[in-house]
Amino acid sequence: MATTLRSVRSSLSDPPVTIFSTTRLVLRATVDADIQPLHRRIFADADVIRYVFTGQAFSEAESAQFIRDRFNFPSAEVGLSSLEEKGTSEVIGFSGLVPCRALGADDLELGFVLAKDAWGKGYATEIGRAQIEFGFDRLGRSRLLALVDAANAPSINVITKLGMRHESDVAVEGRGQRRVYSIEA
Numbered sequence: 001m002a003t004t005l006r007s008v009r010s011s012l013s014d015p016p017v018t019i020f021s022t023t024r025l026v027l028r029a030t031v032d033a034d035i036q037p038l039h040r041r042i043f044a045d046a047d048v049i050r051y052v053f054t055g056q057a058f059s060e061a062e063s064a065q066f067i068r069d070r071f072n073f074p075s076a077e078v079g080l081s082s083l084e085e086k087g088t089s090e091v092i093g094f095s096g097l098v099p100c101r102a103l104g105a106d107d108l109e110l111g112f113v114l115a116k117d118a119w120g121k122g123y124a125t126e127i128g129r130a131q132i133e134f135g136f137d138r139l140g141r142s143r144l145l146a147l148v149d150a151a152n153a154p155s156i157n158v159i160t161k162l163g164m165r166h167e168s169d170v171a172v173e174g175r176g177q178r179r180v181y182s183i184e185a
């Protein structure tokens with residue numbers, strides 16, 4: 001799958017920086033206007049958030065703080081970023097490659113969290129494949145990880161479909177027990 005590499009944002013009035021795009025999705029730097037839809041569609045939805053972080057829905061203030069503290073607002077290629085559907089430009093979730101030491105090395109963890117109405121459309125597999133390609137080809141990584149709650153069968157299905165294999169189980173602060181999957185370049 002060919003991805004379109006990131007562009008350069010020259011001023012705050014320009015559109016957000018695109019990190020990469022796929023056939024149907026755009027992963028881009030987060031902007032303030034994304035906070036409300038991310039809260040409503042992801043962080044406040046108990047079904048969506050049940051396997052993410054601590055599994056508890058966030059208040060609007062908690063969502064805003066979390067997003068401002070941990071999402072990619074400037075133009076870094078690594079970090080959590082907004083995921084939008086091409087054509088509609090609607091924010092349907094978030095994704096990204098984030099630093100991870102679950103296996104004791106300086107790895108990157110790929111991840112994706114999609115709004116409920118984006119489930120079942122193949123978006124998780126599409127963004128997962130693009131993250132693997134980006135991590136290996138653009139960032140030059142030799143291994144990528146995915147950490148998932150053992151009860152999250154749909155996500156486990158996606159990451160195994162992507163060719164990732166189970167390595168171990170670890171306790172992750174703020175996220176609880178997670179299964180660690182990896183893929184080598």
